[in-house]
Amino acid sequence: MSPIIPIDLEIKSENVTILVYGYTGSGKTHFAGTARNSIFLDFEGGTATLLNVDFKGKAFHLDTASDLRQVLSWFNSSEQLNQLTDKVGFKPESVVIDTLTRMQQHTQLDILDHREIKAGKQEDVMEQKEWGRLLIQMYRLMKILPNQGFDIIALAQAREFEDPASKIIKWMPNLTGQWGDQIGAYVDIVSFLELVQTVDGRVVHRLHLQPSGGWSAKSRYKNLPKYLDDANYSDLKRIVLEARKGGESVKSSQSMETKIETKSVE
Numbered sequence: 001m002s003p004i005i006p007i008d009l010e011i012k013s014e015n016v017t018i019l020v021y022g023y024t025g026s027g028k029t030h031f032a033g034t035a036r037n038s039i040f041l042d043f044e045g046g047t048a049t050l051l052n053v054d055f056k057g058k059a060f061h062l063d064t065a066s067d068l069r070q071v072l073s074w075f076n077s078s079e080q081l082n083q084l085t086d087k088v089g090f091k092p093e094s095v096v097i098d099t100l101t102r103m104q105q106h107t108q109l110d111i112l113d114h115r116e117i118k119a120g121k122q123e124d125v126m127e128q129k130e131w132g133r134l135l136i137q138m139y140r141l142m143k144i145l146p147n148q149g150f151d152i153i154a155l156a157q158a159r160e161f162e163d164p165a166s167k168i169i170k171w172m173p174n175l176t177g178q179w180g181d182q183i184g185a186y187v188d189i190v191s192f193l194e195l196v197q198t199v200d201g202r203v204v205h206r207l208h209l210q211p212s213g214g215w216s217a218k219s220r221y222k223n224l225p226k227y228l229d230d231a232n233y234s235d236l237k238r239i240v241l242e243a244r245k246g247g248e249s250v251k252s253s254q255s256m257e258t259k260i261e262t263k264s265v266e
Contacts, residue, residue, distance in 0.1 A: 015146040016240050019100070019183060020207070021156040021173040022193035027205040028155045029098055031193065033057075034232035035153055037093040039084075041071060043102040057096075058088040068103075068134045075141060075148075094151035094233075097138075100183075101157040101174045104135065139179065142186050153233065154187065158215075171215040189240065190218040196229075204229040207236065219243075 022028050029049040033040070038057035040047065047059045062068055074084045085091050097103065142152050159174035171192055175183055184190055192208040192215040209224045211217040221243040228235060 014241065015149060015151050016189070016237050017142060017146050017152040017154075017187045018189040018191060018236070018240075019154045019156060019173060019187045020191050020193050021158050021171075023158045023171075026158075026193045026195055028193055031205065031207070031231070031233065032096045032098060032153045032155055034234065035094045035096060035151065036234070037090050038096050038153070039071075039074075039088070039092045039094070040096045040098065042098050044099055046098065057092075057094075058090075062103075065134055068138065072134065072137050072141065075145065092150065094153060095145060097152075097154045099155040099157060100179070103138070104176055104179065135179075139186060151233075151237065152187070156183075158192070166213075168213055170213070173216075184218045187218075188220050189224075190216065192217055205231075207231055 020028055020031060029046050030053055032038075033050040033053040033055045036056045040050070040055075040057050040059040042059050042061045045061060047061070050059060060067075060071070062071065074080055081092075142154065145152055156173040156175055158171045160169055161172050162168070163170055173180065173183060173190065189209065194206055194208070195203055196206040197203050207228045208215060208217050208226070209219060209228065210226045221240065223243045223246075224239065228239070
C-alpha cells in the first residue's frame with residue numbers, strides 16, 4: 001500500500017489537471033498530443049491524429065475492463081511506475097485520457113470482448129460491476145496523480161444542454177451521472193475547444209478558458225486569458241502556472257482594441 005502523502009501548502013504545485021471538451025474534429029486529440037512524455041490512453045481509436053504532431057509519448061489502446069485494470073496498476077506503487085518507465089523508455093510526465101466520454105460508454109459498448117450482451121449471464125453482470133469500480137478508481141487517480149508529479153489532460157465530447165435559468169442552449173462536457181455533475185471538482189480547468197474562422201479567412205483552434213453564454217468553462221485561478229488560439233499544452237501549462245502563482249497571465253489572442261469578428265466552424 002502506498003503511503004499517505006502530506007501536502008506542503010508552502011510549495012506551489014507544478015502540475016495541472018485540465019478537462020478539454022469539444023465536438024468531433026475540434027482538435028482535442030491534437031492538443032493533448034503536444035504534451036511531452038505522456039501516457040496516452042486511447043479509448044476512441046483516434047490516435048492517428050498524433051501523426052500530425054511532434055508526439056513525445058506512448059499511446060495505449062483500451063477496450064476492456066482488464067485493459068483499464070492494467071493501466072491503474074501502473075500507478076499503484078513506485079516499483080510499478082519504475083517498470084512502466086523501463087517499458088516506455090522515458091519517465092512519464094503526463095497522463096492523457098482520450099476520452100472520458102468514451103471511457104464511460106464502455107459500460108454499454110465493447111467491454112465484453114465485443115460479445116453480444118445476453119440478459120441473465122452472470123459473468124456479464126459481474127464485468128459491468130467491475131467496470132464501474134474501475135471507473136471510480138480512475139477518477140480518484142485524477143485527483144492523486146498531480147500530487148505525484150503528473151499532469152492530467154482529460155478529453156471529452158461536447159453536448160448541448162439548456163440552461164434552466166437563462167433557457168440558453170450551451171455546450172457542456174458529454175459525461176453522465178455524477179461525473180457529469182461533479183467533474184469540475186476533479187480538475188483545475190474545464191475548457192471548451194472549437195474551430196473558429198476569423199474574418200481574414202484563417203481557421204484557428206480556440207481554447208476557451210472562461211465561461212460565456214455559449215459554453216461552460218471553469219477555472220480555479222484568476223488572471224487567465226479568455227481564450228488561446230492554436231496553443232499547445234506547454235503554452236497552456238505555462239499560463240496556468242503563472243496564474244496559480246499570482247502572476248500576470250498573457251492576454252488573449254484576440255486584441256480588445258481590434259475586436260476581430262469570428263464565427264464557429266461546423
